[in-house]
Amino acid sequence: MADKHGPIFTIKSGSKKTIILSNWEIAKECFTTNDLAVSTRPTKLVANENLSYNGAMFGFAPYGPYWRQIRKIVTLELLSNRRIEQLSHIRVSEVQASVKDLYSVWCNNNRNEEYVLVEMKNWFAKLIFNMVFRMLVGKRCFGFGGVGNNDDDKGNRCLEIIREFMNLLGVFTVGDVVPFVRWLDFGGHEKAMKKTAKELDEILDELLSEHRQKRRRSLDENDEKDFMDVMVSVFDDATRIDGFDADNVIKATTLAMITGATDTTTVTLTWAMCLLLRNPHTLRKAKEELHTQIGKERCILESDLSKLPYLQAIIKETLRLYPPSPLGVHREFTEDCILGGYQIEKGTRLITNLWKIHTDSCVWSDPLEFKPERFHTTHKNIDVKGHNFELLPFGSGRRVCPAISFGFQMVHFILANFLHSFEILNPSPELVDIDGTLGINHVKTTPLEILVKPCLIPNCYETM
Numbered sequence: 090m091a092d093k094h095g096p097i098f099t100i101k102s103g104s105k106k107t108i109i110l111s112n113w114e115i116a117k118e119c120f121t122t123n124d125l126a127v128s129t130r131p132t133k134l135v136a137n138e139n140l141s142y143n144g145a146m147f148g149f150a151p152y153g154p155y156w157r158q159i160r161k162i163v164t165l166e167l168l169s170n171r172r173i174e175q176l177s178h179i180r181v182s183e184v185q186a187s188v189k190d191l192y193s194v195w196c197n198n199n200r201n202e203e204y205v206l207v208e209m210k211n212w213f214a215k216l217i218f219n220m221v222f223r224m225l226v227g228k229r230c231f232g233f234g235g236v237g238n239n240d241d242d243k244g245n246r247c248l249e250i251i252r253e254f255m256n257l258l259g260v261f262t263v264g265d266v267v268p269f270v271r272w273l274d275f276g277g278h279e280k281a282m283k284k285t286a287k288e289l290d291e292i293l294d295e296l297l298s299e300h301r302q303k304r305r306r307s308l309d310e311n312d313e314k315d316f317m318d319v320m321v322s323v324f325d326d327a328t329r330i331d332g333f334d335a336d337n338v339i340k341a342t343t344l345a346m347i348t349g350a351t352d353t354t355t356v357t358l359t360w361a362m363c364l365l366l367r368n369p370h371t372l373r374k375a376k377e378e379l380h381t382q383i384g385k386e387r388c389i390l391e392s393d394l395s396k397l398p399y400l401q402a403i404i405k406e407t408l409r410l411y412p413p414s415p416l417g418v419h420r421e422f423t424e425d426c427i428l429g430g431y432q433i434e435k436g437t438r439l440i441t442n443l444w445k446i447h448t449d450s451c452v453w454s455d456p457l458e459f460k461p462e463r464f465h466t467t468h469k470n471i472d473v474k475g476h477n478f479e480l481l482p483f484g485s486g487r488r489v490c491p492a493i494s495f496g497f498q499m500v501h502f503i504l505a506n507f508l509h510s511f512e513i514l515n516p517s518p519e520l521v522d523i524d525g526t527l528g529i530n531h532v533k534t535t536p537l538e539i540l541v542k543p544c545l546i547p548n549c550y551e552t553m
């Protein structure tokens with residue numbers, strides 16, 4: 090449609106107009122000159138009403154004092170460099186535990202030092218869920234009884250509910266465009282949303298009461314605090330925050346962080362692996378960098394990441410070709426304004442066609458080719474922080490992702506560790522398939538099965 094109708098055009102679904110924006114110059118005009126006018130999210134969507142604690146999840150909240158207050162707390166208290174640094178040991182121990190797990194799978198299945206077949210989408214998801222859960226709520230997702238306890242049934246159910254939640258967030262319901270037939274609930278989506286929201290709320294409720302009890306028991310300032318501890322202490326005496334119940338604000342903010350952090354990073358790692366397997370020369374160069382910089386006799390630390398610029402370029406190139414949300418996250422205009430020479434009415438929704446911007450042949454040579462080298466040559470000054478409008482995987486403007494450095498670092502660290510610890514091969518003579526399904530995020534449809542074999546000295550895995 091963008092090829093046919095140009096870099097800015099309108100579609101109409103029901104009574105709602107939506108602008109589709111598909112080039113970087115207009116994106117720049119949108120997220121600089123007009124940013125304030127387009128910093129709210131559509132709040133009247135069926136999914137928002139049912140899944141976002143009535144708007145208390147700040148990622149879906151309208152632009153205003155409540156959103157500003159929570160975003161400020163999240164940025165200063167939860168995503169500050171100091172807090173991220175304090176939780177470094179969790180990221181390291183979770184990555185090492187997962188690498189060790191994979192090594193055990195290889196040891197248990199292997200007598201001839203051969204490769205073993207593993208499914209990577211699930212491996213990445215479990216690792217990320219455990220890592221994110223420990224940082225946010227102090228315990229693993231897989232192993233609800235505490236770190237080290239492998240309560241996989243509960244973990245799998247939790248992962249399923251969050252996946253269901255993400256799927257439902259991306260669902261198009263008839264009620265969104267023809268509100269007067271909403272009550273008919275075609276497809277049963279609204280019923281499913283209520284059920285998923287209730288199940289998730291029960292999990293978050295249990296976690297919140299544990300955190301409140303812990304706070305009552307110990308007030309030692311030196312105790313390590315997870316994200317939920319911080320929220321509980323910030324809102325200690327408050328019963329209501331901007332009209333919302335304090336408990337709901339804490340649960341909603343924790344959920345916003347869990348859902349923001351897990352799917353996006355899992356999806357990025359999965360696509361990065363697909364691209365590396367389809368481009369063996371890039372994989373070879375990445376391995377060379379790892380072995381020159383780190384060697385085969387020790388594990389990678391977070392402080393090593395700055396020595397791995399090629400791997401960083403691989404992640405940027407993956408985010409260019411496979412932004413987790415190829416159509417951005419919806420916004421809505423709260424004022425009339427002019428964009429690309431056109432008059433835009435207040436109330437119009439905005440979809441930013443990130444994929445189209447990222448593959449514009451006026452900006453990117455061989456736009457559909459996977460060429461990480463471009464970030465060391467022709468595009469070496471382009472970063473992903475939302476100021477270079479040619480590359481916006483984390484969005485831009487006031488509503489830009491608040492966790493850019495953190496998200497980028499997580500992906501970089503996990504990919505570096507996995508590639509450093511294992512030789513990998515495509516099990517099939519055919520290219521790895523890249524079929525995707527588009528919901529709120531663009532996920533690989535089929536499992537990602539690959540062959541792996543350890544490549545460090547055994548001591549590295551044994552001491553992890």
Ligand code: HEM
Nearest residue numbers: 148349350353354357418482483484485488489490492496
């Ligand atoms: C590869 C990793 C990630 C990508 C590509 C990504 C991408 C995005 C995008 C495109 C948006 C919408 C921005 C806009 O409207 O302009 C967003 C918002 C958001 N992201 Fe991320 N994200 C990532 C990681 C994370 C992580 C690790 C967290 C949490 C720790 C997180 C939390 C959020 C939240 C809470 C919002 C909503 C912000 C608001 O509405 O004010 N994201 N992200």
